[in-house]
Amino acid sequence: MHLVRDALPAAGGGAKLTAAAVCLGSPYRGDDAVGPLVAERLRRAGADVLDCADEPTRLLDRWACLDTLVVVDAVVGGGPVGSVRRVDAGSGPLPRELRLASTHALGVAEVLELGRAVGRAPRRVVVLGVEGCAFELGDAVTPEVAAALDEVVAAALEELARNEEPCTSVR
Amino acid sequence: MSEATREIRTDYLARVEGEGAMLVRIRDGALEEVQFRIFEPPRFFEALLRGRRFSEAPDITARICGICPIAYMASSAQAMERACGVELPEQLRLLRRLVYCGEWIESHVLHVAMLHAPDFLGYDGAIELARDRRDLVELALRLKKLGNELMRVIGGREVHPVNFRVGGFYRVPAEAELRALVPELEWAREAARELVRWTAGFEFPDYEREYAFVALSQPGEYAIERGRIVSSTGLDIDVAEYEQHFAETHLERSNALHSTLAGVGAYLVGPLARYALSHDRLSDVAQEAAEEAGLGPVCRNPFKSIVVRAVETLYAVDEALRIIAAYERPATPAVPCLPRAASGHGCTEAPRGICWHRYELDAEGTILDAKIVPPTSQNQKTIEEDLVGVVRASLDLPDERLAHVCEQTIRNYDPCISCATHFLRLEVERS
Numbered sequence: 290m291h292l293v294r295d296a297l298p299a300a301g302g303g304a305k306l307t308a309a310a311v312c313l314g315s316p317y318r319g320d321d322a323v324g325p326l327v328a329e330r331l332r333r334a335g336a337d338v339l340d341c342a343d344e345p346t347r348l349l350d351r352w353a354c355l356d357t358l359v360v361v362d363a364v365v366g367g368g369p370v371g372s373v374r375r376v377d378a379g380s381g382p383l384p385r386e387l388r389l390a391s392t393h394a395l396g397v398a399e400v401l402e403l404g405r406a407v408g409r410a411p412r413r414v415v416v417l418g419v420e421g422c423a424f425e426l427g428d429a430v431t432p433e434v435a436a437a438l439d440e441v442v443a444a445a446l447e448e449l450a451r452n453e454e455p456c457t458s459v460r
Numbered sequence: 461m462s463e464a465t466r467e468i469r470t471d472y473l474a475r476v477e478g479e480g481a482m483l484v485r486i487r488d489g490a491l492e493e494v495q496f497r498i499f500e501p502p503r504f505f506e507a508l509l510r511g512r513r514f515s516e517a518p519d520i521t522a523r524i525c526g527i528c529p530i531a532y533m534a535s536s537a538q539a540m541e542r543a544c545g546v547e548l549p550e551q552l553r554l555l556r557r558l559v560y561c562g563e564w565i566e567s568h569v570l571h572v573a574m575l576h577a578p579d580f581l582g583y584d585g586a587i588e589l590a591r592d593r594r595d596l597v598e599l600a601l602r603l604k605k606l607g608n609e610l611m612r613v614i615g616g617r618e619v620h621p622v623n624f625r626v627g628g629f630y631r632v633p634a635e636a637e638l639r640a641l642v643p644e645l646e647w648a649r650e651a652a653r654e655l656v657r658w659t660a661g662f663e664f665p666d667y668e669r670e671y672a673f674v675a676l677s678q679p680g681e682y683a684i685e686r687g688r689i690v691s692s693t694g695l696d697i698d699v700a701e702y703e704q705h706f707a708e709t710h711l712e713r714s715n716a717l718h719s720t721l722a723g724v725g726a727y728l729v730g731p732l733a734r735y736a737l738s739h740d741r742l743s744d745v746a747q748e749a750a751e752e753a754g755l756g757p758v759c760r761n762p763f764k765s766i767v768v769r770a771v772e773t774l775y776a777v778d779e780a781l782r783i784i785a786a787y788e789r790p791a792t793p794a795v796p797c798l799p800r801a802a803s804g805h806g807c808t809e810a811p812r813g814i815c816w817h818r819y820e821l822d823a824e825g826t827i828l829d830a831k832i833v834p835p836t837s838q839n840q841k842t843i844e845e846d847l848v849g850v851v852r853a854s855l856d857l858p859d860e861r862l863a864h865v866c867e868q869t870i871r872n873y874d875p876c877i878s879c880a881t882h883f884l885r886l887e888v889e890r891s
Binding site for chain 2: 407
């Protein structure tokens with residue numbers, strides 16, 4: 290299993306990185322798969338996607354010098370299924386409704402705020418939330434969310450292209 | 461709801477790993493029932509191991525947990541090596557212990573500073589703590605990064621390392637790669653002492669229990685990657701004898717199994733157990749720090765487990781320095797392991813307690829059967845019993861405060877619900 294899935298460490302070290310995405314979700318829980326699906330497409334388009342792994346405090350050093358971080362995740366309660374919400378979190382706290390649900394001890398949103406408290410956060414954070422409705426283990430991605438993929442990927446690429454000073458990646 | 465009826469519900473317990481719920485039912489001012497409900501979906505790792513090669517077990521079981529993959533890799537590799545009749549050469553065993561020190565450091569520091577300390581200081585979480593005590597959070601993040609770095613240098617990457625194999629490793633680090641970590645480890649020794657002093661200064665609820673402690677024990681060392689299973693009740697067995705003394709029971713309310721020790725019942729694994737059974741085998745630096753923190757030879761207050769975790773962090777740093785100072789790159793990264801029809805048992809000290817594995821192999825090395833007992837499921841019954849004790853002592857507290865004490869009690873165990881699922885919403889009902 291490990292031999293065919295994410296078998297090798299990501300290449301890294303020394304690359305100039307100014308903008309990157311973090312795509313959240315489980316590929317096995319219906320619309321929650323929107324994050325991994327967008328990640329795959331962004332990587333194919335040559336964008337930098339940070340591996341969130343299982344424990345997001347590991348991201349602090351990776352994104353500290355980023356100009357732009359784009360967070361992609363499924364959201365609930367914001368509108369029709371498949372609609373895409375863009376929230377520019379700026380340098381303030383993330384909106385309450387975007388404190389994204391996490392089954393981990395510290396979620397990415399919390400680690401982002403923790404990073405801000407210790408001066409290790411990207412300059413700009415944009416959250417792209419895709420409204421979903423099916424999240425049970427084994428659910429399929431709904432057609433509405435699948436149809437929104439192109440829009441989310443295009444929006445993420447546009448945000449990633451809007452960055453300023455480059456810095457050296459510490460990946 | 462009448463005045464005599466009180467109901468408190470916390471749907472998802474925060475600052476634990478995974479999904480679970482808790483129910484506390486109080487009727488006419490008396491505690492009626494405490495339950496854990498683990499609803500993290502079962503993942504059937506034991507079933508999917510059947511039919512796989514013996515050599516695949518470390519990489520497959522590593523995927524059980526992103527916080528403590530080394531525990532699963534080390535226990536499964538040990539089980540397979542025992543099944544093949546192979547004992548690791550000393551330098552390879554020490555490399556396993558060294559990468560395990562990295563896992564103890566990163567896991568313990570995450571829990572001590574980010575997840576558990578806010579409970580004692582009145583913060584909602586690590587973010588609020590970081591705003592007031594940026595220095596301590598930065599210290600913890602740097603310590604944690606060092607633990608991750610040890611895992612990366614030896615394991616190939618921080619999460620789900622790729623360099624473990626039955627019989628040793630795919631590649632062993634050069635002396636210079638490990639010695640490059642020494643300056644940061646020397647800083648970490650002082651930082652970990654600071655962590656012990658900080659946590660020792662917290663106010664702890666006055667609560668103690670006579671636990672049945674269970675841990676690995678190895679002469680001359682604080683057991684991590686090897687040892688016999690011993691208990692404070694007199695048990696002293698080879699890891700292969702585990703199933704003769706410990707039983708797992710499925711309860712309808714939970715996706716995790718409840719473990720009991722024959723003739724004893726609930727038992728406790730993890731930092732308090734290890735410390736009670738082996739504190740005299742900690743390094744001098746760690747023993748001094750424990751003494752300064754006022755721990756004594758046995759600590760029965762589960763809330764003080766945060767101090768013991770800090771002491772164990774200091775020990776892991778100290779032990780890493782000792783291992784690196786004596787390290788000579790092994791001539792070969794692994795020893796050959798030829799499978800045979802056999803049973804193999806492995807047990808190592810995950811950060812949360814003993815992680816026990818058993819595999820049945822056929823002559824070609826195909827896994828016929830697998831059993832994995834993670835630490836959190838072993839502690840589940842003890843956590844419930846602690847909750848009974850803590851709630852009985854705190855019945856006069858308002859609901860919100862009582863709910864907080866219950867959550868804090870659970871976090872004493874750094875429960876890893878994802879691992880235990882084969883765990884937390886909190887509900888308190890009063891009627």
